[in-house]
Amino acid sequence: MDSIDHARKSGLLPVSCTIIAFNEADRIARTIETVQGLVDEVIVVDSGSTDGTQALCEKLGARVVHNPWTGFGPQKRFAEDQAKNDIILNLDADEWLIEPLREEIRAILAQPTLPAKSFRMRMTMVYPHRDKPCLFADYHNYVRLYDRRATRFANSLAHDEVPPTPDAIQLRAPAYHQSIRSLAHIVTKGVSWYGLQKKERKTKGSLQLMVRLLIELPFQFFKYYVVRRHIFGGLYGLLFSVTVAFTRWLRICILAGY
Numbered sequence: 001m002d003s004i005d006h007a008r009k010s011g012l013l014p015v016s017c018t019i020i021a022f023n024e025a026d027r028i029a030r031t032i033e034t035v036q037g038l039v040d041e042v043i044v045v046d047s048g049s050t051d052g053t054q055a056l057c058e059k060l061g062a063r064v065v066h067n068p069w070t071g072f073g074p075q076k077r078f079a080e081d082q083a084k085n086d087i088i089l090n091l092d093a094d095e096w097l098i099e100p101l102r103e104e105i106r107a108i109l110a111q112p113t114l115p116a117k118s119f120r121m122r123m124t125m126v127y128p129h130r131d132k133p134c135l136f137a138d139y140h141n142y143v144r145l146y147d148r149r150a151t152r153f154a155n156s157l158a159h160d161e162v163p164p165t166p167d168a169i170q171l172r173a174p175a176y177h178q179s180i181r182s183l184a185h186i187v188t189k190g191v192s193w194y195g196l197q198k199k200e201r202k203t204k205g206s207l208q209l210m211v212r213l214l215i216e217l218p219f220q221f222f223k224y225y226v227v228r229r230h231i232f233g234g235l236y237g238l239l240f241s242v243t244v245a246f247t248r249w250l251r252i253c254i255l256a257g258y
Contacts, residue, residue: 042061090145095178101171
């Protein structure tokens, strides 16, 4: 039975879930399990995992495709190209759907046609070793359900976002996003990402650079601890904000070539 026949039998529009992965065996199962029953195919584009990610995903019914790492945008565009369906649900290997969001998506897919070409989701942060976000948790709002004929990922090494279409709809329920495994992971992940940014950006003037180096640490700490509400995360929220502020300061050094 092909994907469209399966979707018609289930009463849902045919959807492909795309996930990019590299050494995600410790957390990708949760991602795949939360889309089961909503989508008729899961495509995992793996860039060379050595921890058994590929076998785990195949065991859960996903189709695994190898593609050497090309940067965030190109890798996600490659994943889009592998899909059988034009409706794409994109998730990262550290994200998962909670039941209210599953039901909201199910109601959308039960309609004869999509009511919009793109849908935004609030990807709400969950600290490591926890199952739910803290009070007033930080989040980012991204298009993650969309028709690839109307919009798709930008071809950028470091920025992996789908531009919203003019009719974009905001979904009410959030998804959960456990983007880091530890405080040390913030630094290693950030350094790798900022290296990709450097390839796409020119070095800024020395005066502006010196000013940023002086103010970046306190500015970023205030931004994350107060504005993004990690003050409600207890001791871990404080440690998180300090670590992110330091990593954002490192970004200035990396972009300047230091």
